[in-house]
Amino acid sequence: MKKMNPAQKAALLGVFGALALALSFLENTLLPAVPLLPPGAKLGLSNLVTVVCGALFGPPAAFCIAVLKALFAFVTRGVTAGLMSLAGGLLSAAALSLLLKSIGKTVSYLGLGVLCAAAHNLGQLLMSVCLTGSPALLSYGKYLLLFALFTGTLTGLMLCVLVPRLQKSGRFSSIKIGQPEEQNQ
Amino acid sequence: MKAERLGLRPGDAVIYAVLVLLCAALFLLPLLQKGNESLTAVITLNGEAVETVDLSALREEETRTVHGCEIVLTNTGVRVAAADCPDRLCVKTGEITRAGEAIACVPNRVVVTLRRADRKEPYDGVAW
Numbered sequence: 001m002k003k004m005n006p007a008q009k010a011a012l013l014g015v016f017g018a019l020a021l022a023l024s025f026l027e028n029t030l031l032p033a034v035p036l037l038p039p040g041a042k043l044g045l046s047n048l049v050t051v052v053c054g055a056l057f058g059p060p061a062a063f064c065i066a067v068l069k070a071l072f073a074f075v076t077r078g079v080t081a082g083l084m085s086l087a088g089g090l091l092s093a094a095a096l097s098l099l100l101k102s103i104g105k106t107v108s109y110l111g112l113g114v115l116c117a118a119a120h121n122l123g124q125l126l127m128s129v130c131l132t133g134s135p136a137l138l139s140y141g142k143y144l145l146l147f148a149l150f151t152g153t154l155t156g157l158m159l160c161v162l163v164p165r166l167q168k169s170g171r172f173s174s175i176k177i178g179q180p181e182e183q184n185q
Numbered sequence: 186m187k188a189e190r191l192g193l194r195p196g197d198a199v200i201y202a203v204l205v206l207l208c209a210a211l212f213l214l215p216l217l218q219k220g221n222e223s224l225t226a227v228i229t230l231n232g233e234a235v236e237t238v239d240l241s242a243l244r245e246e247e248t249r250t251v252h253g254c255e256i257v258l259t260n261t262g263v264r265v266a267a268a269d270c271p272d273r274l275c276v277k278t279g280e281i282t283r284a285g286e287a288i289a290c291v292p293n294r295v296v297v298t299l300r301r302a303d304r305k306e307p308y309d310g311v312a313w
Contacts, residue, residue, distance in 0.1 A: 078271060080292040107196030115200050128289060133232020134296035136287040142211035149204060160191040 013053070013061060017068045020049035024069060028077075041144070044117050044151045047092055048158060051116050055109070055163045059097035066093045080131065084124050091123030092116045109163055113156020117148040215285055223302040224284060226263045228256060231294045239302055254295045263297050265290065 004012070024046035031042060046069055054062030066089025074082025095115045099107055121144040129137050223241035227234055230252055238247070238258050246259040253269035262282035265275040268290050275290035284301040 078292065081272075084291070102196060104192065104194070106194055107200065108192045108194045110191060110193060111197035111200040114197075114204060118204055128291045131291050132229070132289055132294050132296045134229050134287065134289065134298065136285070136296060136298040137289050139215075139285050139287055140289070142208060145204065145208045145211065149201075149208065157191070164192070 009057075013057075013064055016049055016053050016061075017065055020046045020065050020069050021072045023049060024072065025076075041147045042151070044120065044148075044155050047089065047116065047120050048113075048155045050089060050092060051096055051113065051155070051159060052162060052166070054093060054096040054100065055103070055112075055159065056166060059093060059100060062093035062096050063090065066090050083131065084127050087123035087127035088120040089123070091126075092120040095119035109159035110153070110156035113154075113159050114149065114152035117152030117155060118145060121145065121148045215283065224262070224282075225300045225302045226258055227298045227300060229296045229298070240299075241302060252293045252295050254290050254293055256295075256297055263288065263299065265297070268293065 027043050027045050050062050050065045050069070053065045067086070069089055070082050070086035073085035095118075096112065099112050099115060103109065103112060122141070125137065125141050125144055129135055223239070226238045226240055228236045228238075228249065228251055235251055236249060238249075240258060240260055240262070243258060243260050246257055248266070249256045249258065254265050254275060255267040257264050257266045262280045264280040265278070265288055268275050270290050270292040272292070275288050275293075275295070278288045281288055281297075281299055284299050287296055287298040289296045
């Protein structure tokens with residue numbers, strides 16, 4: 001596997017970014033049609049891309065995708081949606097950074113998926129408290145946490161299946177974005 | 186799918202246990218303090234109380250419009266009937282009927298909270 005140059009890395013991140021945006025659009029289109037979901041709940045499909053990117057390329061890549069998603073939400077759905085997306089994405093990427101070194105030793109991608117989903121929802125909850133200035137909203141956290149347990153298990157299982165295969169494919173194994181290269185070209 | 190094929194580790198169980206316990210605690214704790222409580226609805230805009238309504242004193246349902254949110258107050262609870270925000274999550278939240286619950290319209294910065302009427306109000310009187 002040859003080393004990638006910075007341009008190739010940027011292009012690859014761009015592809016994953018586009019995937020995150022497409023999935024984010026998809027779940028925003030599909031979910032309002034599903035009844036009985038707590039308001040604001042999402043499947044976390046686009047957050048899945050953040051976590052996959054982080055797992056393949058290291059935490060800085062996850063933060064990149066999170067910011068990109070937030071910009072997309074800001075442009076297409078307004079300031080509030082942008083800030084909510086940013087808070088959720090950044091906290092999820094932070095949870096990923098914490099756990100990434102322990103993957104395969106003390107935790108698996110299932111635990112990572114659940115923790116990232118919970119962190120994502122916690123970020124959004126805290127941002128909604130900041131935006132409205134109303135700590136009473138914290139009482140809503142229990143619904144978000146319950147929902148994160150389900151969606152996190154779902155995305156965690158997808159990670160368990162996806163990441164080892166992507167790594168085994170050899171295409172991404174030697175890329176670490178945001179980390180100094182030992183040698184280029 | 187088998188556990189070893191997924192590569193599960195003990196830490197996963199720890200993460201699940203912590204999150205499930207936390208979730209259960211958050212759901213169960215409010216049940217401890219119940220009873221025939223009379224409710225007060227507090228409407229806040231940008232974190233400041235705009236209006237406080239004693240629900241038990243209401244004879245029929247009343248409507249308040251705060252920053253684009255049409256808030257319907259009844260004897261038993263509060264709901265947001267209509268709002269001019271893009272996602273209308275506040276409307277989808279439906280009616281809240283218990284002390285400690287809240288409805289938020291984050292884009293409009295409007296929050297409606299239910300409190301126990303007998304508790305000492307931090308905002309005594311109404312600040313318009």
